[in-house]
Amino acid sequence: MSPLVSTIIAVVTSLNVLACAWLIWWTARRRPNEAAVGEVTDHVWDGDLRERNNPMPRWWLILFFLSILFCFVYFLLYPALGNYPGVLGWTNTGQYRQEMHAAREQYKPVYAAFAGRSVAELAKDRNALALGHSLFANNCTNCHGSDARGAVGFPNLTDNDWLYGGSPETITQTIEQGRSGVMPPLGAVLGPQGVDEVVAYVESLSGRSAPTAKVAAGAARFALCAGCHGPDGKGNQQIGAPNLTDDIWLYGGSDAAIRKTITEGRNGTMPSHAWLGEDRVRLLAAYVYSLSHSQ
Numbered sequence: 001m002s003p004l005v006s007t008i009i010a011v012v013t014s015l016n017v018l019a020c021a022w023l024i025w026w027t028a029r030r031r032p033n034e035a036a037v038g039e040v041t042d043h044v045w046d047g048d049l050r051e052r053n054n055p056m057p058r059w060w061l062i063l064f065f066l067s068i069l070f071c072f073v074y075f076l077l078y079p080a081l082g083n084y085p086g087v088l089g090w091t092n093t094g095q096y097r098q099e100m101h102a103a104r105e106q107y108k109p110v111y112a113a114f115a116g117r118s119v120a121e122l123a124k125d126r127n128a129l130a131l132g133h134s135l136f137a138n139n140c141t142n143c144h145g146s147d148a149r150g151a152v153g154f155p156n157l158t159d160n161d162w163l164y165g166g167s168p169e170t171i172t173q174t175i176e177q178g179r180s181g182v183m184p185p186l187g188a189v190l191g192p193q194g195v196d197e198v199v200a201y202v203e204s205l206s207g208r209s210a211p212t213a214k215v216a217a218g219a220a221r222f223a224l225c226a227g228c229h230g231p232d233g234k235g236n237q238q239i240g241a242p243n244l245t246d247d248i249w250l251y252g253g254s255d256a257a258i259r260k261t262i263t264e265g266r267n268g269t270m271p272s273h274a275w276l277g278e279d280r281v282r283l284l285a286a287y288v289y290s291l292s293h294s295q
């Protein structure tokens with residue numbers, strides 16, 4: 001925040017509170033022609049409903065003034081006025097770090113029990129899996145679903161079909177470093193007829209019937225795709241290019257979905273979770289591994 005903005009905010013904030021104080025003082029003041037306390041004023045509603053002059057109780061007024069005083073004490077202690085950091089030096093990120101640190105210390109013994117053990121080993125340990133499951137519920141379900149079966153664009157983690165590979169090492173790497181799939185938009189390169197033909201060929205790869213002539217033309221054009229999806233269309237786990245022959249679809253296998261993928265491209269992103277720390281990542285990898293490997 002620039003010093004000018006900071007000053008404006010500080011002044012406006014303070015004036016606001018002072019204005020409240022003035023407003024209370026001003027409304028509580030006695031007016032020259034005012035009815036005596038407890039007496040009927042000349043305000044009448046509905047013919048017979050009258051108002052009495054009953055000022056706010058003194059204790060109530062005192063509470064008002066105390067809360068105004070509290071404001072200024074608060075302004076002094078905490079960062080409330082523009083850039084002024086407050087006497088206590090409190091920040092929300094500082095508090096967050098402190099709490100995270102405390103939580104890590106508190107749970108250290110829980111994770112220490114699983115330290116130094118391999119993912120495959122942990123995947124057979126009920127306690128490790130229970131912990132992995134709760135970590136998954138906290139960190140992964142909003143994208144992969146609470147049953148880990150995924151959704152359009154978010155892979156199913158239970159089917160032992162992998163974009164990047166399902167070995168303990170690869171799963172660990174995926175969780176720790178994240179992944180980013182790049183399917184380039186090829187609509188402009190292929191043209192409408194080219195897209196038609198390639199869609200037909202892709203559908204034929206997983207055993208669907210499509211017009212033979214189109215499939216043949218699409219097969220010829222598939223050279224454009226083979227660099228990533230492989231000459232046989234079985235994919236490439238190095239770059240997360242999906243297998244197109246297994247009828248398992250990340251973005252949907254309908255004619256329209258395949259067409260959209262090829263025309264507009266796709267860019268699925270799995271964020272890095274290195275910040276969870278090595279212990280938690282290993283437990284998560286064990287849990288994910290266990291989903292498609294029955295013990």
Ligand code: HEC
Pocket residue numbers: 136139140141142143144153154155157161162163164165166171174175179180181182240267268269270271273284285288
């Ligand atoms: C913001 C959404 C998001 C979150 C949160 C997320 N993921 Fe992912 N994840 C994805 C996407 C999208 C992909 C597919 C990436 C691609 O298309 O290349 C993916 C891919 C994966 C893969 C690779 C699957 C394969 O077939 O190779 C694994 C394993 C995985 N996620 C596990 C996890 C775990 C464990 C967590 C929790 C720590 C998690 N993900 C959290 C979006 C997410």
Ligand code: HEC
Pocket residue numbers: 180181182183184186198202222224225226227228229239240241242244248249250251252258261262266267268269
């Ligand atoms: C530069 C490498 C690359 C090229 C070239 C490429 N793809 Fe892809 N393709 C990918 C990647 C990576 C993904 C996964 C995208 C993601 O994870 O978001 C993908 C996804 C797809 C999907 C979605 C699969 C699913 O399960 O939903 C289809 C269909 C597809 N590609 C077809 C093609 C066709 C047809 C061509 C050629 C015209 C082609 N791709 C060219 C890398 C490529």
